[in-house]
Amino acid sequence: MSLKGKVAVVTGAASGIGKRIAEVYAESGAKVAIVDLNLPAASTAARELKAKGKAALGIQMDVTSEESVEAGMAQVLKKWGKIDILVSNAGIQIVKPVQEFTFDEWRRMIAVHLDGAFLTTRAALRDMYRRGDGGAIIYMGSVHSHEASKLKAPYVTAKHGLLGLARTVAKEGAEKNVRANVICPGFVKTPLVEKQIPEQAKKFGITRQEVIKNIMLKNTVDGEFTTVDDVARVARFLADFETNALTGQSFVVSHGWFMQ
Ligand code: NAD
Numbered sequence: 001m002s003l004k005g006k007v008a009v010v011t012g013a014a015s016g017i018g019k020r021i022a023e024v025y026a027e028s029g030a031k032v033a034i035v036d037l038n039l040p041a042a043s044t045a046a047r048e049l050k051a052k053g054k055a056a057l058g059i060q061m062d063v064t065s066e067e068s069v070e071a072g073m074a075q076v077l078k079k080w081g082k083i084d085i086l087v088s089n090a091g092i093q094i095v096k097p098v099q100e101f102t103f104d105e106w107r108r109m110i111a112v113h114l115d116g117a118f119l120t121t122r123a124a125l126r127d128m129y130r131r132g133d134g135g136a137i138i139y140m141g142s143v144h145s146h147e148a149s150k151l152k153a154p155y156v157t158a159k160h161g162l163l164g165l166a167r168t169v170a171k172e173g174a175e176k177n178v179r180a181n182v183i184c185p186g187f188v189k190t191p192l193v194e195k196q197i198p199e200q201a202k203k204f205g206i207t208r209q210e211v212i213k214n215i216m217l218k219n220t221v222d223g224e225f226t227t228v229d230d231v232a233r234v235a236r237f238l239a240d241f242e243t244n245a246l247t248g249q250s251f252v253v254s255h256g257w258f259m260q
Contacts, residue, residue: 004029012090014041016190020228063116073123109154134177170248186254221256
């Protein structure tokens with residue numbers, strides 16, 4: 001698989017899943033914009049890739065801010081002239097029962113996952129449509145795009161919402177050969193999940209091991225975490241698959257936790 005000559009923007013790429021996707025894209029020949037709220041970490045990730053001879057750029061962006069998204073995407077266009085691939089991946093998690101969420105927490109969750117997906121999609125589409133060369137938009141959904149879990153109301157709501165956005169972009173983008181798909185990982189051991197283990201243990205009054213075994217991996221076929229590499233390989237496949245045969249789909253990568 002080759003992404004040679006392609007320009008990819010990966011949001012939330014300073015850590016976890018996004019970081020690995022950026023690395024795999026760069027290893028496949030793409031020029032990669034490592035976009036994140038955390039500029040020092042994004043710059044470090046870009047420097048690591050550049051030290052290996054890859055083309056990478058660290059960009060600070062708050063995906064919930066229209067101004068910040070427009071400025072960040074403009075930076076990519078100024079540097080490399082186009083955007084072929086967008087991975088809308090930036091995400092956060094807050095776990096608590098519905099009645100304990102503050103309105104600000106709810107809005108923050110929806111903003112990072114849905115406003116962020118909309119704002120980055122809009123900016124990428126404008127370039128893809130202008131050039132007429134097509135493109136790939138990949139949303140980082142979750143098994144929670146299909147399933148609910150206790151304590152995750154805004155996350156589950158937002159991740160379900162991404163399916164709607166992807167399917168609409170798939171229909172609108174088809175005539176310009178822009179594909180939109182959703183990757184739906186199971187639990188992957190990243191900082192986002194590490195943080196949840198003690199929080200869930202406390203909320204449910206169980207041990208960390210019980211959270212992992214009886215909640216996170218309970219319904220997998222093998223009791224294994226999904227890895228950042230598993231997800232990045234699917235992201236590379238979708239970036240490289242250049243026909244509308246695969247568009248408007250969701251790809252569950254979860255060790256069988258959820259089977260569609
Ligand atoms: P992570 O915490 O390792 O990385 C998330 C990154 O997003 C961080 O670098 C953070 O700085 C960045 N970010 C947060 N808010 C941002 C904002 N407003 N603007 C720009 N960047 C922002 O988490 P991860 O586990 O790699 O998660 C990446 C994506 O994968 C998220 O959308 C998450 O919901 C999804 N996901 C994760 C898992 C999992 O088990 N880890 C499972 C399914 C889906």
